[in-house]
Amino acid sequence: MPVxxxxxxxxxxxxxxxxxxVAAATWGIGIERYLFTLRHATARSLPAGSRPIRILxxxxxxxxxxxxxxxxxxxxxxxxxxxxxxxxxxxxxxxxGLEGIRAAFAPFAGVPGVFVHGSNDVHAxxxxxxxxxxxxxxxxxxxxxxxxxxxxxxFFTDELGWTDLNNAAATLTVAGERIDLFGVxxxxxxxxxxxxxxxxxxxxxxxxxxxxxxGVTHAPYQRVLNAFTDLGADAILGGHTHGGQVCIPGFGxxxxxxxxxxxxxxxxxxxxxxxxxVPLNVSAGCGHSIYAPIRFACRPEATLLTLLPRA
Numbered sequence: 195m196p197v198x199x200x201x202x203x204x205x206x207x208x209x210x211x212x213x214x215x216v217a218a219a220t221w222g223i224g225i226e227r228y229l230f231t232l233r234h235a236t237a238r239s240l241p242a243g244s245r246p247i248r249i250l251x252x253x254x255x256x257x258x259x260x261x262x263x264x265x266x267x268x269x270x271x272x273x274x275x276x277x278x279x280x281x282x283x284x285x286x287x288x289x290x291g292l293e294g295i296r297a298a299f300a301p302f303a304g305v306p307g308v309f310v311h312g313s314n315d316v317h318a319x320x321x322x323x324x325x326x327x328x329x330x331x332x333x334x335x336x337x338x339x340x341x342x343x344x345x346x347x348x349f350f351t352d353e354l355g356w357t358d359l360n361n362a363a364a365t366l367t368v369a370g371e372r373i374d375l376f377g378v379x380x381x382x383x384x385x386x387x388x389x390x391x392x393x394x395x396x397x398x399x400x401x402x403x404x405x406x407x408x409g410v411t412h413a414p415y416q417r418v419l420n421a422f423t424d425l426g427a428d429a430i431l432g433g434h435t436h437g438g439q440v441c442i443p444g445f446g447x448x449x450x451x452x453x454x455x456x457x458x459x460x461x462x463x464x465x466x467x468x469x470x471x472v473p474l475n476v477s478a479g480c481g482h483s484i485y486a487p488i489r490f491a492c493r494p495e496a497t498l499l500t501l502l503p504r505a
Contacts, residue, residue, distance in 0.1 A: 222440065222490035230267040230480060231493045232274075235462040236500045237473035239429045241404040244503045245371050250276035251497040253412075253433030254479025256287030256314060257294040264480060264494075265297040272301035274498060277369040279305055279356070282433035282477060283380065283412035284312030285346060287319055287484055289339065292346050299354060306368050307356035310377045311385070312412040312434060316343050319483045359410050361387040363394035374401055376425065377410035381418050382434060382452060386411070388421045395425065406501070414454045414476055423467040429501055430474045435459040437478025441491040460492070462499070475499050 240247065250271060255264065279302055285295050317338035350356040357364045359377030366373050376395055378386035401407075406429075409422035414432035422430050437460030438447025450459040457463070458476060465474040480494040 218490060219488070222488040226491075226493060227482060227487060227489040228263055229493045230264065231495045232271070233461070233495050233497045234500075235475060235497055236502060237429060237462060237475075238502045238504050239473045240406045240501050240503045241428070242503050243404055244406055244501075245369055246503070247368060247373070247406065247501045248274075248277045249431070249497075249499045249501065250274060250279045251282065251431050251475055251477050251499050252279065252480065253282040253477035253496075254284040254312070254436060254481050255295065255298065256284055256319070256479075256481030256483055257291040257298065258288035258484050259290045259293040261294055261481075262297075265294050268298035268480065268496070269301045271496060272305070276305065276498065278366070278373070279307035280408070280410055280431050281307065281309040281350075281356070282312075282410060282431055283310050284314040284433065284479070284481075285309075286315050286341050287481060289318050289341060292342065292349065295346065296349060299350075303354050305354075306366050307350070307354060308359045308364070308366070308375055308377065308410055309350050309356055310359050310410050310412050311343070311379050313380045313383045313385075314341075314483075315346060316341060316380075319485055321485050361385075361390045361394075363391060363398055365398050371406075372402070373406050373408065374398060375408045375410060376422075376427075378412075378418060380412045380434075381415040382413035386415075386418055388418065391421070391425060413452050414458075414474070415452050416454065419454075419465045419474065420467040423465060423470050423472050427472055429499075430465060430472055431477070431499075432474070433477045433479055435476055435478070436482065436489075437461075437476075437492045437495075439478075439482060439486070439489055439492055443491045447492070462497075473501075 360379040363376035409427035409430040413434040447459040460478045
C-alpha cells in the first residue's frame, strides 16, 4: 500500500480545492443565475387602521436584450396583481437593454408604480476585473458610454403610468387609499439630493393621519436610510447590493458595495435611527453585469412585500 508523502497530500488537497472551485463556478454561471425566485415577506409597519399593501419590489435587472428567460419571468410576476410596483433601479445592462425592459414590464401597464435610478440606468457596463468587486465599493468608469435614460423613463411614466421618485416625492392612490412616497437618485454615485426631499414632501400638502409613507432608494447607504427614517418613512425599499451576488453558504454576503451592514445586504430587516425603527427591504435583484455572469448562494429574486397595519 503506497504511503502518502507530504507533496502527494498537498497535490491531492490542491486538486480537491480546484475541483470544488470548478463545480462552484459551473453552478453559479450555468445554473443558479437562472433560478429566478419570488421571495415573500410581511411587515407590520403601517399606521393602525390602514389597509394592507402588496408591493412587488423589483431591482437590478441589468437587462440585456438576449436575456429572454429573465424577461419572461419578470413579465409573469404581473399575475400576482400587486397593489404597487417599486422598482429600485439598475434596469439596464446593455446599450439595447430597453428592448428587454419593455418585454419584461409591459404587462404592468396600469398598475401603480414608482422607480428610481441606479448608475447603470445612465451608463452602460464596461469590462472590468470581476474580482475587484470584492475589494470594496465599485468605482466610477469615466469612459462608460451613456445610455438613453430618457427613453427608459418615458416608457415607465408614459406607457406604464409609473412615477419618477428621483430626488422627488409623490402621492399615489393605491388600492383605493392614499400613499405618500419619496425617493432619491443613486447614492452610490452621490446623485442623491436629500436636502430636496423636505420641500418636495411639504409640496404634497397636509397629510391626513394614517396615510402610509414609503421611502425608495437604489443604494441603501446609511445616510439615506437615516434621512428616510427622520422623514417619517413607514418602510424603506432599496437594491444595489445584489445580496452580495457571490455568498458563502451559511454565512451570507461578504460584500455589499455600500456601507450597509452585511447582515442587512439582502432581505427584510429593521433599520433603527434616532430611536425610531423602520422595516427595510433590500432586494438581491434579479440580474448581474454582463461582465460578471455569476450568482452563488444568492439566487436572483424579486420580493412580494405585504405591509400590514401595526397591531
